[in-house]
Amino acid sequence: MARPKVAFFDFSCCEGCQLQIANFGEPLLDILKLIEVVEFREVMSEKYAGTLDVAIIEGSINTTHAIERIKGIRDRSKVLIAMGSCATIGGVNGIKNAFPLNDIAEYVYGGDSEYFESIQTMSVHQVVKVDYFVHGCPIYPPEFVAVLKAVLMAVPYDVPDYPVCVECKLNGNVCMYDRGVTCLGPVTRAGCNAWCIGNGNICYGCRGMVSNPNEKGSIDVIRRYGLSMEHIINKLEMYNKCRELNPHG
Amino acid sequence: MGENIKINIQHLTRVEGHGNIVVDLKDGTLKTCNLEIVEAPRFFEGMLRGRSIFEAQHITSRICGICACGHTLASIQAAEDALGITPSPQTIKLRKLLLHMEILDSHILHIYLLAVPDLLGVKSFMPLIDTHNAVVRRALRLKKACNDVCNILVGRHVHPIRATIGGFTKLPTDYDLDLMLKQLTDLHEDLDETIELISTLEFPQFQRESEFVALVSDNGEYPLLSGNIGSTNGVRMNKSDYKKITNEYIVPHSSAKFTRLSQDSYAVGALARLNLNCGKLNPKAKETAEKLNLANGSNNPFLNTVAQAVECVHCLNDGIKIIEELKATGIDYKEEILVGANETSTITVKSGKGVGAVEVPRGVLFHAYETDETGRILNADIIVPTGQNLANIEADMRALIPTIRHKSEEEITLALEMLVRAYDPCISCSAHFLDVKFVNRRR
Numbered sequence: 001m002a003r004p005k006v007a008f009f010d011f012s013c014c015e016g017c018q019l020q021i022a023n024f025g026e027p028l029l030d031i032l033k034l035i036e037v038v039e040f041r042e043v044m045s046e047k048y049a050g051t052l053d054v055a056i057i058e059g060s061i062n063t064t065h066a067i068e069r070i071k072g073i074r075d076r077s078k079v080l081i082a083m084g085s086c087a088t089i090g091g092v093n094g095i096k097n098a099f100p101l102n103d104i105a106e107y108v109y110g111g112d113s114e115y116f117e118s119i120q121t122m123s124v125h126q127v128v129k130v131d132y133f134v135h136g137c138p139i140y141p142p143e144f145v146a147v148l149k150a151v152l153m154a155v156p157y158d159v160p161d162y163p164v165c166v167e168c169k170l171n172g173n174v175c176m177y178d179r180g181v182t183c184l185g186p187v188t189r190a191g192c193n194a195w196c197i198g199n200g201n202i203c204y205g206c207r208g209m210v211s212n213p214n215e216k217g218s219i220d221v222i223r224r225y226g227l228s229m230e231h232i233i234n235k236l237e238m239y240n241k242c243r244e245l246n247p248h249g
Numbered sequence: 250m251g252e253n254i255k256i257n258i259q260h261l262t263r264v265e266g267h268g269n270i271v272v273d274l275k276d277g278t279l280k281t282c283n284l285e286i287v288e289a290p291r292f293f294e295g296m297l298r299g300r301s302i303f304e305a306q307h308i309t310s311r312i313c314g315i316c317a318c319g320h321t322l323a324s325i326q327a328a329e330d331a332l333g334i335t336p337s338p339q340t341i342k343l344r345k346l347l348l349h350m351e352i353l354d355s356h357i358l359h360i361y362l363l364a365v366p367d368l369l370g371v372k373s374f375m376p377l378i379d380t381h382n383a384v385v386r387r388a389l390r391l392k393k394a395c396n397d398v399c400n401i402l403v404g405r406h407v408h409p410i411r412a413t414i415g416g417f418t419k420l421p422t423d424y425d426l427d428l429m430l431k432q433l434t435d436l437h438e439d440l441d442e443t444i445e446l447i448s449t450l451e452f453p454q455f456q457r458e459s460e461f462v463a464l465v466s467d468n469g470e471y472p473l474l475s476g477n478i479g480s481t482n483g484v485r486m487n488k489s490d491y492k493k494i495t496n497e498y499i500v501p502h503s504s505a506k507f508t509r510l511s512q513d514s515y516a517v518g519a520l521a522r523l524n525l526n527c528g529k530l531n532p533k534a535k536e537t538a539e540k541l542n543l544a545n546g547s548n549n550p551f552l553n554t555v556a557q558a559v560e561c562v563h564c565l566n567d568g569i570k571i572i573e574e575l576k577a578t579g580i581d582y583k584e585e586i587l588v589g590a591n592e593t594s595t596i597t598v599k600s601g602k603g604v605g606a607v608e609v610p611r612g613v614l615f616h617a618y619e620t621d622e623t624g625r626i627l628n629a630d631i632i633v634p635t636g637q638n639l640a641n642i643e644a645d646m647r648a649l650i651p652t653i654r655h656k657s658e659e660e661i662t663l664a665l666e667m668l669v670r671a672y673d674p675c676i677s678c679s680a681h682f683l684d685v686k687f688v689n690r691r692r
Contacts, residue, residue, distance in 0.1 A: 013314075014311050014312060014313050014314040015313075015314045015315070016311075016313070016314020016315075016317060016318070016407040016408060017407075018314070018405075019314045019315060019358075019407050020314075020407055021360070021408075022362070022395070022567060023393060023396040023406065024389075024390060025389045025390060025392065025393025025396075026386055026390060026393070028391050029378065029389070029390055032378065037375065040373075043362050043374065044372065044373035044374075044375060045366075045372035045373055046372050046373060046375070048283065062291075071482070092296070092308055092310070092311045093291055094294065094295040095300075095308070096291070096292045096296050098296075099295060099296075103291045103295075104295035104296070105293040105295075107292075107293065107298070108292050108293075108294050110296045110521065113459065118292070119383060136671075137311065138314065138405070138407040138408055139407060149650070176589075179590060180586060181587060181589035182586070182589055184668055195404065195405070195410065196404070196410050198404075199403075199404035199410040199418060200410075200411060200418030200419035200421050200585065200586075200588070201404075201410045201413070201418050201588050202378070202589055204586055234300075238300075238304065238307075238308070238663050247596075249492070
């Protein structure tokens with residue numbers, strides 16, 4: 001059987017999720033036996049213009065040129081994977097949506113800002129149909145492998161739709177609220193094995209919110225620990241600002 | 250090609266981020282010679298306004314996946330400077346180890362995946378899987394080991410979790426220290442072979458007098474995490490005066506801000522560091538520099554890749570030394586930091602200004618923040634190494650083209666691509682702040 005043709009495309013992002021894949025080490029060569037990588041600009045000079053079995057998209061959409069480009073990729077791809085927070089939920093690029101566009105452009109580029117075409121940040125699925133999501137900033141390597149397996153076997157991959165707290169409790173971590181700090185674990189999709197909390201940090205919500213967050217429970221927690229709603233919303237906006245563009249996104 | 254050369258390389262490959270090379274030589278006169286940066290702007294400095302200083306590290310790490318730890322360390326240094334916090338000796342040691350791992354990891358990526366394919370005459374490492382399988386495996390092994398050490402030290406290399414203002418949210422156990430030490434000692438053989446490989450490669454011969462800028466210090470240590478800013482033209486300044494070093498300016502054909510110091514441009518990065526601080530490398534790295542003919546410095550930008558190889562040896566050996574020292578003294582776990590510390594006021598916030606200047610893989614990186622009395626960021630300024638190198642890359646291209654104009658279009662294109670790649674440009678980083686050129690963007 002011919003190996004499926006796979007291409008990586010980067011939009012607005014730090015390209016760290018591609019690096020997560022490069023960091024697999026020698027097992028990467030086993031993955032490369034199953035797929036044929038035909039385009040990957042960051043590490044390859046080869047280009048490919050034909051039909052793709054799988055397109056892997058990194059980064060968010062924030063220029064009109066990017067909209068056209070992602071539509072073109074979608075048209076010639078049988079399967080499209082959004083990889084990493086920037087692609088799946090807009091990620092930190094979405095913070096800019098909290099500012100008037102011309103204000104933030106002027107702050108960074110001064111009088112030349114008019115030349116930097118920029119539109120509100122969007123996740124990939126807010127522009128084209130996405131078949132598989134690999135959430136996270138950066139992606140969690142075991143989940144990427146799980147999604148790739150699902151793609152190669154042509155079966156769906158279900159992103160966990162329960163909060164990070166579930167994995168966090170299973171790992172036996174002390175709750176960050178009990179340690180006196182705010183954590184977005186209660187409303188954020190699991191699937192990362194509570195990566196940040198396991199390392200003594202808090203959850204920043206990089207995988208996006210669960211589809212049905214326990215709002216009442218969260219409000220109770222916020223009250224019990226005497227935290228302000230504004231503080232929580234500010235924290236949520238670090239990764240989840242683009243959600244406002246499409247509440248179901 | 251001769252008198253008329255027109256080259257337009259769109260979306261240069263094997264660099265981090267999106268850039269174009271545009272050259273127009275007409276009747277023997279160089280009309281255009283630009284490295285265009287077409288990465289979509291992300292407005293990081295603008296996005297930081299109004300956010301807590303304790304979030305700056307988390308957000309700015311996302312500027313770049315390759316130098317995530319470098320941005321983290323520069324951001325933390327600037328924030329601590331603004332808040333008036335002095336890190337403990339243990340914290341400084343762990344940060345130095347982290348920086349060594351980042352530099353080693355990034356240099357390995359550049360040497361093997363981005364630069365070596367050109368020197369072996371292939372388009373990427375993919376064909377090398379069949380022709381040079383052992384080389385590819387070695388590269389992936391080296392890269393994974395750096396990544397594994399970072400996993401232990403800070404949770405992961407891409408967007409580190411444990412490094413924060415004040416120190417680390419979790420400190421390595423004795424077992425972790427042993428594990429890291431083993432990972433690194435096991436790398437000696439692979440790194441020796443890397444140096445062998447580099448010594449067999451033929452780099453283009455090209456010289457141009459450049460000013461080199463890097464951190465300098467008065468002690469015997471090869472300065473990476475801290476120091477003053479110095480140049481090969483004898484400039485020396487405190488990091489708080491970084492703007493007097495970078496002197497950003499607008500060029501007529503572009504809105505890209507370029508930088509200059511004593512000359513029209515300057516270079517930062519591994520070669521600049523070696524040119525300024527070669528004598529301070531650890532013994533094994535000094536030996537390597539001599540073996541690779543870099544002990545007296547060089548004006549050939551193509552040799553930046555070789556300088557990176559020398560630094561790999563330094564970072565590995567100094568990294569091992571740090572872990573051995575930590576094992577000898579033991580880790581003080583009382584220093585573990587609780588994040589979001591501003592919420593419980595364990596770290597006092599105040600209004601202030603701070604600057605971080607850190608040598609990251611591609612050169613010196615500056616972060617500068619101004620905060621209000623509640624610790625919210627009022628202003629942020631970030632100047633990345635690639636931004637500082639752009640003017641120098643263009644100056645090199647202008648000097649290189651006349652010497653190769655008799656060659657074929659393919660050869661000229663490759664030579665220019667190799668030159669740009671030698672600087673290991675991180676275009677994502679640079680475009681996020683200042684260097685987006687608009688010639689092709691106005692519609």
